[in-house]
Amino acid sequence: xxxxxxxAGIAIWAAFPLxxxxxxxxxxxxxxxxxxxxxxxxxxxxxxxKYLVPGTIFLIxxxxxxxxxxxxxxxxxxxxxxxxxKDDAIVAIQSSSVKQVPGSTEYALTIAxxxxxxxxxxxxxxxxxSTGTVSAGxxxxxxxxxxxxxxxxxxxxxxxxxxxxxxNVGQASVRSQEITDLVxxxxxGALRSTGLSRAYEGKAIRAYDKRCDCITDSETGRxxxxxxxxxxxxxxxxxxxxxxxxxxxGLKNFARVLTDPxxxxxxxxxxxxxxxxxxxxxxxxxxxxxxxxxxxxxxRMRGTNLYRVFxxxxxxxxxxxxxxxxxxxxxxxxxxxxxxFGLGVDWFGEAWSARLAxxxxxxxxxxxxxFLVATGALQAIPRExxxxxxxxxxxxxxxFRAVTLPLLLVALSPLLIASFAFNFNNINAIWFTTEGxxxxxxxPTNGATDLLITYTYRLAFGAQGAEFGLAAAVSIFIFxxxxxVSAISFRRTRQQxxxxx
Amino acid sequence: MTTHPNAAGRxxxxxxxxxxxxxxxxxxxxxxxxxxxxxxxxxxxxxxxTLSSTQLLPTGxxxxxxxxxxxxxxxxxxFLNSLLIAGGAxxxxxxxxxxxxxxxxxxxxxxxxxxxxxxxxxQMFPQFLAIVAIFxxxxxxxxxxxxxxxxxxxxxxxxxxxxxxGMNTWLMKGFFDTLPRELDESATMDGxxxxxxxxxxxxxxxxxxxxxxxxxxxxxxxxxxxxxxxFLTDTGSKTLAVGMFGLVAGERxxxxxxxxxxxxxxxxxxxxxxxxxxxYIVSGLTAGAVKG
Numbered sequence: 001x002x003x004x005x006x007x008a009g010i011a012i013w014a015a016f017p018l019x020x021x022x023x024x025x026x027x028x029x030x031x032x033x034x035x036x037x038x039x040x041x042x043x044x045x046x047x048x049x050k051y052l053v054p055g056t057i058f059l060i061x062x063x064x065x066x067x068x069x070x071x072x073x074x075x076x077x078x079x080x081x082x083x084x085x086k087d088d089a090i091v092a093i094q095s096s097s098v099k100q101v102p103g104s105t106e107y108a109l110t111i112a113x114x115x116x117x118x119x120x121x122x123x124x125x126x127x128x129x130s131t132g133t134v135s136a137g138x139x140x141x142x143x144x145x146x147x148x149x150x151x152x153x154x155x156x157x158x159x160x161x162x163x164x165x166x167x168n169v170g171q172a173s174v175r176s177q178e179i180t181d182l183v184x185x186x187x188x189g190a191l192r193s194t195g196l197s198r199a200y201e202g203k204a205i206r207a208y209d210k211r212c213d214c215i216t217d218s219e220t221g222r223x224x225x226x227x228x229x230x231x232x233x234x235x236x237x238x239x240x241x242x243x244x245x246x247x248x249x250g251l252k253n254f255a256r257v258l259t260d261p262x263x264x265x266x267x268x269x270x271x272x273x274x275x276x277x278x279x280x281x282x283x284x285x286x287x288x289x290x291x292x293x294x295x296x297x298x299x300r301m302r303g304t305n306l307y308r309v310f311x312x313x314x315x316x317x318x319x320x321x322x323x324x325x326x327x328x329x330x331x332x333x334x335x336x337x338x339x340x341f342g343l344g345v346d347w348f349g350e351a352w353s354a355r356l357a358x359x360x361x362x363x364x365x366x367x368x369x370x371f372l373v374a375t376g377a378l379q380a381i382p383r384e385x386x387x388x389x390x391x392x393x394x395x396x397x398x399x400f401r402a403v404t405l406p407l408l409l410v411a412l413s414p415l416l417i418a419s420f421a422f423n424f425n426n427i428n429a430i431w432f433t434t435e436g437x438x439x440x441x442x443x444p445t446n447g448a449t450d451l452l453i454t455y456t457y458r459l460a461f462g463a464q465g466a467e468f469g470l471a472a473a474v475s476i477f478i479f480x481x482x483x484x485v486s487a488i489s490f491r492r493t494r495q496q497x498x499x500x501x
Numbered sequence: 502m503t504t505h506p507n508a509a510g511r512x513x514x515x516x517x518x519x520x521x522x523x524x525x526x527x528x529x530x531x532x533x534x535x536x537x538x539x540x541x542x543x544x545x546x547x548x549x550x551t552l553s554s555t556q557l558l559p560t561g562x563x564x565x566x567x568x569x570x571x572x573x574x575x576x577x578x579x580f581l582n583s584l585l586i587a588g589g590a591x592x593x594x595x596x597x598x599x600x601x602x603x604x605x606x607x608x609x610x611x612x613x614x615x616x617x618x619x620x621x622x623x624q625m626f627p628q629f630l631a632i633v634a635i636f637x638x639x640x641x642x643x644x645x646x647x648x649x650x651x652x653x654x655x656x657x658x659x660x661x662x663x664x665x666x667g668m669n670t671w672l673m674k675g676f677f678d679t680l681p682r683e684l685d686e687s688a689t690m691d692g693x694x695x696x697x698x699x700x701x702x703x704x705x706x707x708x709x710x711x712x713x714x715x716x717x718x719x720x721x722x723x724x725x726x727x728x729x730x731x732f733l734t735d736t737g738s739k740t741l742a743v744g745m746f747g748l749v750a751g752e753r754x755x756x757x758x759x760x761x762x763x764x765x766x767x768x769x770x771x772x773x774x775x776x777x778x779x780x781y782i783v784s785g786l787t788a789g790a791v792k793g
């Protein structure tokens with residue numbers, strides 16, 4: 001009852017912004033969900049649903065919906081230059097073509113942000129020389145600030161503003177490229193910066209013409225006509241404007257992954273290493289964990305609990321931090337590994353040593369878990385079974401092969417499959433150690449230790465410009481591969497289970 | 502002269518083939534487990550605080566690095582954020598998963614098999630792959646409800662709660678399956694409602710697996726970096742993973758001591774819980790696995 005009241009309360013809280021923004025579809029979903037929940041928990045029927053619905057709602061909102069969204073992105077050209085609608089592209093083209101014309105107003109400029117000085121979104125605080133009013137501007141436009149909220153020097157420089165963090169010269173100069181790129185649209189054209197303390201209002205040279213559905217440059221007279229299938233404005237000679245818009249491209253992204261030699265070559269190479277990494281990480285950790293569990297599993301052993309306390313410490317350490325520590329231990333010049341063994345190996349500089357290093361780190365991080373589960377599974381195997389084989393004259397190794405190992409595998413195979421699926425997409429393991437490198441000099445997008453997922457991450461958020469559509473297509477390939485492998489192995493383990501049980 | 506001079510040696514070698522080699526393996530394994538941790542400890546205590554001056558064994562004993570950690574960074578904030586997000590997400594998600602696991606294990610209804618398979622399949626699609634979609638969704642959410650948008654722990658908490666459900670439900674369902682059905686059937690005969698059966702009888706019995714899944718999702722959430730990195734950009738709102746990565750992203754060598762100190766402090770809650778729950782973890786994981 002209390003929970004139900006809470007749900008209703010949250011629903012009402014969530015409804016106001018939806019109404020304010022006139023998002024009626026969102027509001028309808030909210031109302032239907034809330035009413036549905038109320039009905040479900042006030043009737044005496046539908047008992048299984050009462051237990052399943054709370055989890056399902058979260059699952060749909062934060063797993064299923066993003067997955068479907070990703071799938072639909074894979075069929076578009078979404079990415080840098082193709083982010084928004086056609087109208088957004090037109091605004092962007094017009095405002096980026098702004099040039100200073102004689103007689104345009106000059107403003108005193110202060111760089112500020114609404115967030116962290118190093119990463120937060122930039123805001124221009126400009127003081128109008130004629131009226132002295134201060135306005136805040138970003139890519140959405142210019143809004144005036146109340147005079148009581150800002151502190152302005154006589155020169156028009158803003159030193160403090162309510163709700164904004166003013167960047168000092170050092171912080172601003174680090175982000176000078178972003179500052180140069182920021183264009184604030186105004187009714188008469190747009191504001192751009194000249195240096196870090198002045199801004200001017202200029203006029204757009206390129207303008208959109210509705211009649212021909214094209215962009216015309218008033219200085220050179222060139223025209224670029226809208227191309228609906230490419231999502232860009234294209235000139236007669238084939239030149240494209242950088243700002244386009246998002247359109248559906250059908251299966252083009254999938255076809256590119258498979259056929260474009262610049263992508264398919266690295267893709268299949270990476271796929272092979274990805275399998276080797278996932279199988280290696282799972283196999284080695286299981287092998288070592290099981291071997292140690294077997295060694296410590298004896299009725300005559302004393303102190304096993306003490307061993308266990310120390311053995312599982314790596315598993316309890318924060319893995320993100322330990323991955324970074326391992327990275328430093330493999331440092332060529334002053335890393336622990338080279339110092340300790342007197343080596344001079346450039347671990348992350350060569351493809352094979354980097355792969356070996358990554359697998360070794362995975363072994364250290366992962367074997368305590370395998371040791372734990374193998375210990376548990378060994379305790380569940382009745383001792384009479386192994387004793388019976390030794391009475392029959394089998395050596396310890398034979399009885400291990402014939403009895404213990406198969407039983408262990410049956411018990412642990414679901415965990416092994418889960419571990420494989422996890423390691424297949426273990427982005428932290430690579431990103432914190434090698435970042436995918438070493439890279440071949442002729443191919444900076446795909447390194448020797450790159451997994452498909454780190455490769456995808458670079459495609460989506462990399463320095464060469466984001467390609468969300470392509471990245472989504474690769475994501476779907478990854479999903480298909482992992483799902484197939486897991487489905488096949490689950491089917492096989494189920495058959496095994498029937499044989500042994 | 503009753504014993505042959507070789508007998509002691511022979512007894513020793515028999516002891517070695519039966520028990521001694523096991524201790525040798527154990528000691529080697531413990532050494533392998535501990536040497537990176539020893540290195541971190543040594544770096545944290547090293548007053549110079551650089552990577553190049555750090556040895557395997559501690560060369561000094563100073564708390565400078567710990568002092569600097571709190572003075573120069575927002576470590577305290579990060580720590581609280583991480584505890585709040587990881588703790589909250591794992592508590593709520595195990596509660597939701599245990600509800601679902603109970604239904605899947607004890608009740609028969611149409612769509613049960615389909616539901617179980619769907620859970621498994623969705624789990625194969627790592628949430629991280631959908632980061633672009635999540636980013637766009639939360640850009641909208643930030644506009645509408647800033648209280649659960651970017652730079653707040655609540656949005657991230659919601660996201661992690663949704664992400665952890667599948668695997669936990671499977672693990673717990675395996676454990677529920679091992680409990681004899683007679684238990685809840687007899688309670689039902691005595692007139693207990695299904696809610697009473699669940700909260701009074703089942704939940705206390707599955708405490709080991711609850712502990713294990715809570716711990717697993719706690720560890721998973723504390724270590725999550727990529728989504729948190731997109732979500733949290735304000736210095737004060739970062740989690741440990743994001744904040745500490747920022748520490749060594751630029752000045753690797755010089756900040757190593759501070760970083761090591763942070764690593765040790767981060768490990769404390771997990772290690773403590775781990776040692777407390779050790780017994781549960783072994784039995785819980787394997788029982789879940791056997792019937793998975």
